[in-house]
Amino acid sequence: MRNGLDLLRDPLLNKGTAFTAEERDKARLEGLLPPVIQSVEEQMDQVLYDVRRKSSNLERYLYLAGLEDRNETLFYRVLANHLEELMPFVYTPTVGDACSAWSDVYRRPRGLYLSLEQRGRLERVLRNWPHPFEVIVVTDGERILGLGDLGVGGMGISIGKLSLYAACAGIHPRLCLPVTLDVGTDNPEALGDPHYLGLRRPRLRGQEYDDFVAEFMQAVESIRPGSLVQFEDFGNRNAFRLLERWRREACVFNDDIQGTAAVTLAGLLSALRLTGQPLTQQRILFLGAGEAGVGIGDLIASALVEEGLSLEQARSQLWFFDSQGLVVAERTGLAEHKLRYAHPSSPCQSFEEAVHRLKPTVLIGVSTIAGAFNQTVVERMSEFNQRPILFALSNPTSRAECTAEQAYLWSQGRAIFSSGSPFAPVRYEGRLLFPGQGNNAYIFPGVGLGVLASRARHVTDSMFSAAARVLASCVEESDLAVSRVYPALSQIRRVSRKIAEEVARVAFAEGLAAGPAPDSIEELVGRAIWEPVY
Numbered sequence: 001m002r003n004g005l006d007l008l009r010d011p012l013l014n015k016g017t018a019f020t021a022e023e024r025d026k027a028r029l030e031g032l033l034p035p036v037i038q039s040v041e042e043q044m045d046q047v048l049y050d051v052r053r054k055s056s057n058l059e060r061y062l063y064l065a066g067l068e069d070r071n072e073t074l075f076y077r078v079l080a081n082h083l084e085e086l087m088p089f090v091y092t093p094t095v096g097d098a099c100s101a102w103s104d105v106y107r108r109p110r111g112l113y114l115s116l117e118q119r120g121r122l123e124r125v126l127r128n129w130p131h132p133f134e135v136i137v138v139t140d141g142e143r144i145l146g147l148g149d150l151g152v153g154g155m156g157i158s159i160g161k162l163s164l165y166a167a168c169a170g171i172h173p174r175l176c177l178p179v180t181l182d183v184g185t186d187n188p189e190a191l192g193d194p195h196y197l198g199l200r201r202p203r204l205r206g207q208e209y210d211d212f213v214a215e216f217m218q219a220v221e222s223i224r225p226g227s228l229v230q231f232e233d234f235g236n237r238n239a240f241r242l243l244e245r246w247r248r249e250a251c252v253f254n255d256d257i258q259g260t261a262a263v264t265l266a267g268l269l270s271a272l273r274l275t276g277q278p279l280t281q282q283r284i285l286f287l288g289a290g291e292a293g294v295g296i297g298d299l300i301a302s303a304l305v306e307e308g309l310s311l312e313q314a315r316s317q318l319w320f321f322d323s324q325g326l327v328v329a330e331r332t333g334l335a336e337h338k339l340r341y342a343h344p345s346s347p348c349q350s351f352e353e354a355v356h357r358l359k360p361t362v363l364i365g366v367s368t369i370a371g372a373f374n375q376t377v378v379e380r381m382s383e384f385n386q387r388p389i390l391f392a393l394s395n396p397t398s399r400a401e402c403t404a405e406q407a408y409l410w411s412q413g414r415a416i417f418s419s420g421s422p423f424a425p426v427r428y429e430g431r432l433l434f435p436g437q438g439n440n441a442y443i444f445p446g447v448g449l450g451v452l453a454s455r456a457r458h459v460t461d462s463m464f465s466a467a468a469r470v471l472a473s474c475v476e477e478s479d480l481a482v483s484r485v486y487p488a489l490s491q492i493r494r495v496s497r498k499i500a501e502e503v504a505r506v507a508f509a510e511g512l513a514a515g516p517a518p519d520s521i522e523e524l525v526g527r528a529i530w531e532p533v534y
């Protein structure tokens, strides 16, 4: 039992002005709080009032981070109840500003920094974390959103993602551990910034890097065996390799590759309900062939295989255009993860020409190149397609391949549009159209909850395709009527729970869960959910 200031300073036990008169008396809080006793509803009103009157989104981010430090229950309650309004300040796009300014906005300890200087004793440092973690989000800060190498600034992403685990799926915040591996940075601005809080050295590469990550993974396994580790915002050259290296050995996934893939596949399945065409007849052109692009391609290919195509046929419907042009067989020096999509065709350096040549039904932008879906591209897509599907997924908002307004305007209101960061609804010729937000938060919290509830040993691709199908099934006709290909964010806790149940079912069916399947998967998942109530 904590009393007095100790109690008020414990963010999980603190209720602030909501402590009742009896509690104040018992816990020796009288006099330490202002006299008014507020309900949690009044506290939430106060938070929203405070957030709204801040003059910048970064200030809103910092205010909410402060609230999380003081009163976690209130933070998660207000976040879960007002996700549509608050998620953009806790996660993308604002988290990008916070990561960029991390060394200036850093205030209080949250998460664990594991640096190269601690090599050989990572387990000891990990033991400094005071809570029994079960979920880790780990980044090395090399490819933060579409912003590149932000070094230790990447911590903002690990923290933000874990806040969404708790807010969207009800995973208890004490089980969540944000980690940043500081292996140096190649960002010249950070290296030259006297305030930079990370190691001032070039990034570690090669075998030594892999050994450092391996030491971290072994430390996790020895302290909390079976913990779920989410790899987040690693650079291309490491992300695919690390996932392959660890996916059969530990309980890991990479959200940029697998989570993005699932949320995009779900959006595509919903969009096809609008066009009335089958998945097997789509020709999909990706702008960008990195983690997101190839991850999405691989999951769509496996969905096509589930629908009866051979893997070769499936892949032949997926085309990629990267910074060097169209990915074709005769290009040399292609990275390993692109080779399976290098089809026989002549080279092409112009994206507009590639669109003209391939006549895709779907464009997926994961390039970080703002404006790449220009007027010509969108108009062309609208010539071949009655309802062109345009997913401009690059984050933050400033990197989106086109805006929602442009997509609707240039397609005369026919585009089915979705983005990575949120766009406001657009009025086109009297109709209000709702852009979808292909937010990974629809997927990873539910997958995490399902893995935790079933104590699954590994995270498999079939869990992600199951999650995608559940998400798509949660889209109502009323959403589709306004062009929205995802459920409203306000539905996310319900959606996450359904995803968790399906993921747990897959875990039991694949023999990956601990013990036999229970009579009720719903109850199993229900028991793992934390509700932010006093």
Ligand code: NAD
Pocket: 143, 145, 146, 235, 236, 256, 260, 263, 287, 288, 289, 290, 291, 292, 293, 321, 322, 323, 324, 365, 366, 367, 368, 369, 393, 394, 395, 396, 399, 419, 420, 421, 438, 439, 440
């Ligand atoms: P990445 O660095 O792995 O890949 C970027 C790709 O873009 C590379 O293939 C690169 O060659 C290509 N590219 C760069 N410049 C280009 C140009 N001028 N023309 C064509 N291609 C070019 O990054 P990633 O993880 O694949 O993420 C890409 C973007 O997608 C980021 O902005 C990220 O925030 C966003 N993303 C969105 C979601 C979502 O909406 N749910 C999820 C994950 C990633």
